Every structure is written in C-alpha cells, then in structure tokens.
Amino acid sequence: MRYLWRFTGLTDKWFYKLIKDGLFPKPIKLGRSSRWRQSEVEDWLLQRIADSRSG
Template sequence: MTTITTLNEFDDRLIDMKYISGYTGMTDKWFYALIKQGKFPKPIKLGRTSRWKMSELINWLNKQEEASSR
C-alpha cells in the first residue's frame, strides 16, 4: 500500500475547510456531516474560525485509502 503523502513535524500547518474541500474535491457540508458522526477530526477553534492540522487530513485520507483497498 502507498500512502498519499508524508509530513515532517515542521510541515504540519493549520488548514481551513476551503483548503480541505479543494484538496479532496468533496464539499464542506459532507465534511461537517462526517465531523458530526465522529468520522472526521474535530476542528481546532481559533476565535470564530476552524482549522485542522494538515497531518490530520493526511492521516484521515490514508485511513480511507486503507479501508477501500480491503
């Protein structure tokens, strides 16, 4: 199995939902539904904004790839 990408600890930037949606091609509504179901990481709240660590997205994508190849 190949992983989508790897990050070192210095590349673990905070990303927003616009980035996640653009990166994956999935809608923000779909991701918020997954968050509500506990199937996608909860955001880090910074004031009124929500951010995720890039590593959380990559780890989630790798888990999705593993599950789909079974």
C-alpha cells in the same frame, strides 16, 4: 476549509456531517474560524484509501 475542498474534493457540508458522526477529526476553533492539522487530514485520507482497498 478551502484546503479541505481542494485536497479532497468534498464540500464543507460533507465534512461537518463527518465530524458530527465522529468520522473526521474535530476542528481547532480559532475565534469563529475552524482549522485542521494537515497531518490529521492526510492521515484520515490515507486511512480511507486503505479501508477502500482492503477486503
């Protein structure tokens, strides 16, 4: 989760809300830990940037 916070500046609460709303990739569960593929997070961020710049 620290990676997500550093990479985006968003909090863990925000990410879990986005996941619940279907707006962010679901985590990979490893025991009690949640992990994300870096490529999925980067794709999500690039899409957000593209969406914000299109009319």
